[in-house]
Amino acid sequence: MPAPLPFASPSPAVPARRVIPLAPAGVAGRGGTCGTATKGGCGSGSSAGLPRHILDRVHDHPCYSAEAHHHFARMHVAVAPGCNIQCNYCNRKYDCANESRPGVVSEKLTPELAAKKVLAVAARIPQLSVVGVAGPGDALAIPEKTFRTFELIREAAPDIRLCLSTNGLALPDHVERIKALGVDHVTITINMIDPAVGAQIYPWIFFDHKRRRGLEAARILHERQMLGLEMLVAADVLVKVNSVMIPGINDRHLAEVNEAVKSRGAFLHNIMPLISDPTHGTHFGLTGQRGPTPAELKALQDACEGEMQMMRHCRQCRADAVGMLGEDRGAEFTSHNIDSIAAGVDAAAVAESRAAYRSFVERERADRDAATESAQARLGTTAETRLVAVATKGSGRINQHFGHAEEFQVYEVSAAGAKFVGHRKVSLYCQGGYEDDEAMPGIVEALAGCGAVFVAKIGHCPRKDLTAAGIAAVEDYAHDYIEASLIDWFAKSVAGATTIAA
Numbered sequence: 001m002p003a004p005l006p007f008a009s010p011s012p013a014v015p016a017r018r019v020i021p022l023a024p025a026g027v028a029g030r031g032g033t034c035g036t037a038t039k040g041g042c043g044s045g046s047s048a049g050l051p052r053h054i055l056d057r058v059h060d061h062p063c064y065s066a067e068a069h070h071h072f073a074r075m076h077v078a079v080a081p082g083c084n085i086q087c088n089y090c091n092r093k094y095d096c097a098n099e100s101r102p103g104v105v106s107e108k109l110t111p112e113l114a115a116k117k118v119l120a121v122a123a124r125i126p127q128l129s130v131v132g133v134a135g136p137g138d139a140l141a142i143p144e145k146t147f148r149t150f151e152l153i154r155e156a157a158p159d160i161r162l163c164l165s166t167n168g169l170a171l172p173d174h175v176e177r178i179k180a181l182g183v184d185h186v187t188i189t190i191n192m193i194d195p196a197v198g199a200q201i202y203p204w205i206f207f208d209h210k211r212r213r214g215l216e217a218a219r220i221l222h223e224r225q226m227l228g229l230e231m232l233v234a235a236d237v238l239v240k241v242n243s244v245m246i247p248g249i250n251d252r253h254l255a256e257v258n259e260a261v262k263s264r265g266a267f268l269h270n271i272m273p274l275i276s277d278p279t280h281g282t283h284f285g286l287t288g289q290r291g292p293t294p295a296e297l298k299a300l301q302d303a304c305e306g307e308m309q310m311m312r313h314c315r316q317c318r319a320d321a322v323g324m325l326g327e328d329r330g331a332e333f334t335s336h337n338i339d340s341i342a343a344g345v346d347a348a349a350v351a352e353s354r355a356a357y358r359s360f361v362e363r364e365r366a367d368r369d370a371a372t373e374s375a376q377a378r379l380g381t382t383a384e385t386r387l388v389a390v391a392t393k394g395s396g397r398i399n400q401h402f403g404h405a406e407e408f409q410v411y412e413v414s415a416a417g418a419k420f421v422g423h424r425k426v427s428l429y430c431q432g433g434y435e436d437d438e439a440m441p442g443i444v445e446a447l448a449g450c451g452a453v454f455v456a457k458i459g460h461c462p463r464k465d466l467t468a469a470g471i472a473a474v475e476d477y478a479h480d481y482i483e484a485s486l487i488d489w490f491a492k493s494v495a496g497a498t499t500i501a502a
């Protein structure tokens with residue numbers, strides 16, 4: 001029996017309606033109110049089987065643990081404008097495509113301003129657990145700015161994790177410093193291990209004082225990436241590998257990349273879809289190179305999933321993103337107001353509120369795990385599976401109205417339980433209180449393959465459109481935990497899926 005929550009304790013039983021616990025002061029997104037809360041979280045991935053010392057290092061990192069991203073936020077500080085290579089999916093005017101979706105970075109920061117911004121964000125977002133440098137260029141192209149930023153953040157908020165993303169070219173030169181600064185999570189974007197494939201992705205690199213092109217450039221980049229990965233693993237730094245899936249260029253090759261990085265000790269592989277649009281001015285955008293479909297992406301992720309964990313909850317966020325994954329609160333923190341927000345901040349009090357929030361999350365997790373286990377115990381042995389979509393603002397609950405969802409989390413439900421498999425972005429159906437019927441065809445298309453969509457609430461018209469498309473709108477589990485609800489629904493709606501007679 002879990003200890004009582006300091007807030008209000010939800011019952012672990014499903015489908016009994018849950019009490020929504022009050023969050024600590026400053027945590028938005030609770031209480032199921034419309035449109036006022038944070039959006040973000042998605043399904044939980046399994047970290048089961050990981051040793052305790054690794055679990056401790058990922059359990060509050062929203063990228064390294066899919067489960068953690070229900071609860072924790074990250075921020076990026078845009079202190080790295082320069083880059084030492086050219087990727088065909090990148091235009092310097094836009095965010096680094098390694099770690100971001102295209103969109104200009106609002107402001108580049110100095111290390112001092114970045115540290116101030118961290119304090120300002122931490123004062124308003126107690127879920128903040130990680131600060132990363134992910135561009136807009138490469139974090140290690142001008143390493144001193146990145147490292148100075150980390151030093152200042154370490155001094156100001158020692159409990160916040162530090163994270164770094166790089167193309168890997170300069171990485172071997174900096175592993176020692178990364179380790180010494182306590183940066184425990186590093187992402188390397190590795191799109192190829194075959195220089196012939198690489199030459200189609202990278203027109204040039206700048207290495208050893210010279211610009212190099214073609215096969216030579218790709219070969220050097222590949223060797224540096226592998227060396228950097230091995231050095232980080234040897235230094236006991238957790239490494240995530242990002243790969244951009246580019247149909248016709250590296251899509252078939254990425255299974256080999258997966259093998260290569262797995263055998264060198266990478267912790268997690270994040271295969272992301274190429275984002276390609278002529279308006280971004282990238283080589284691939286201008287030459288009509290398409291990105292993969294959601295089905296192609298999922299098939300590759302499924303094929304690569306084995307002993308190595310696959311990340312499926314990446315939002316390809318901006319290099320100055322702030323908040324839960326999938327949301328961006330960056331506009332709340334600009335160089336014009338950072339000073340005034342940070343000025344009144346008591347760093348020790350803010351650290352205490354982060355600690356209180358973490359304790360709260362631990363209790364939520366225990367309660368949710370008990371609910372999932374209880375629902376799972378009822379499952380039978382059917383071979384049926386169902387793909388379903390969920391509207392959630394985070395916290396691992398079905399707590400968003402259909403019309404307020406800008407994305408849906410997608411789960412595969414089977415006798416094995418509910419597994420998060422991705423997310424689908426949609427246009428808002430509810431625009432300032434008015435229904436946008438024109439958005440419905442796009443939403444229905446985005447939900448292709450899903451048999452049901454779980455929401456906190458839905459209106460008559462969209463329900464009718466969904467039903468006509470063969471998608472059931474399910475409100476019965478509003479504000480309940482996602483996994484336990486989906487399993488309970490599956491047990492009730494699929495013949496032979498429950499061990500208990502209906």
Ligand code: CLF
Nearest residue numbers: 063074099132163314315316317
């Ligand atoms: Fe940022 Fe990247 Fe660290 Fe996360 S993001 S530097 S590991 S703290 Fe995360 Fe954003 Fe995907 Fe990156 S969702 S783009 S994987």
Ligand code: SF4
Nearest residue numbers: 083087090096097137
């Ligand atoms: Fe752009 Fe990042 Fe590639 Fe550099 S590493 S070219 S910033 S996508």
